[in-house]
Amino acid sequence: MNARPESRRRVRWLPWLGVACVTAALVLALLYALMGTTSGPAESRARGIEEARAAAQRYLRTYGDHNLRVSEVMDFVNNYYVEVRERDTGIGAMELLVDKQAMRVHPEPGPNMMWNTKYGMMERMAWDHPPRAYEQTSAGDDMPVSPDRARKIADRYLARVSPETRATEPEKFYGYYTLHTVKGGRITGMLSVNGYTGSVWYHGWHGRFIAMEGYEEQHHQRAR
Template sequence: MRTARELWVPLVALLAMLGSGAWLITHDEDDGRGFGRWGGTGMPMMGGSAESRWLAGDRDPVDDLAEARDRAEDFAETLGPGLRVGEVMRFTNNYYAELEETDGAKATEVLVDASTGAVQLEFGPAMMWNTRYGMMARPGAPARLSAEQARATAQAWADDHEGLTVAEPEAFPGYYTLHTLQDDRIEGMLSVSAVTGAVWYHSWHGEFQEMSEGT
């Protein structure tokens, strides 16, 4: 079976093709642990250049959270002025990091490839729902769901998935991301569209291992 890392490029290509169409579909997809929902809104508008959403690796493996943070910082500098790295998480398939604005507001989410050090916008919501930094950027697009409504939507999804619960939502431009919990421990994460209420489980991470908070 192909690993998630081996599927890195094909997944990016697939998402790019979805973003290039006149519309996106919303459907249920089996992610190996239950359904996940894909969704999108409006006509596609590219947010920034393709180069700004990708930082090539140097083939130097990323061995820990500190090195992943350094790589994410390098990527943040190419994506936008003043962006900084907040939370960093290590999963079996990749590292995950949140980028923040200078005022602490959440900007977007990125993945760091542990084997090469390559960094890119995260699959899914960060690419397709982020109204400022994503492939369908629409700066100023209004959010229709509050954080409380997003949490309720996420918990309703979690109730149907092996007794999961969800943590507090973190607001990104156009969507919310929440940790999913199993016995009060982080199991993974999902996102809720602030426009449609669609739920997208982050099935590409693998198992959670450790994390560090932002400074």
């Protein structure tokens, strides 16, 4: 009989305890939302792409070749992909990957290393020390596989491995082409087609596509 008053007091406090817990949860959720508005997903993606671009530009400076520029950065789940072009010809020079955690840059494996006839990476594979670009007689313009044929080859390959997926316009590199793949109007990845043999190499190391940014060449007048 003596314990009943204490039990009644506990029962009276239980609703207030529940209200306090709910209020605390709402306050925390509000604070989290307010903090999130300072850097939303879109802003965070844009910042990451710009950081990857800056890292790639620092990497290119080690070549000492001012003819190379970053023309495109693509954000994938596993990494950032960077397309590098020559300023004077507009031909693709190389493809790079940027680690999303440390922003460390290294040459993309696959066609960039194995098929690139001007900026190939076969002699020096170390990721920390970019190799010098070496010249060969092959120009990107005289590949026997034309851009139109490369796209048809890519579409035939995709029809076998991923129905309803198609290839976009080829991007010309020395010795090969790289093409984005799309399905339902959305980018799903990329592949390359050898400009001499027509062989196809799918870039299977990127993961899901997130966003991309292209960079037009800006011409600066030299000081006299």
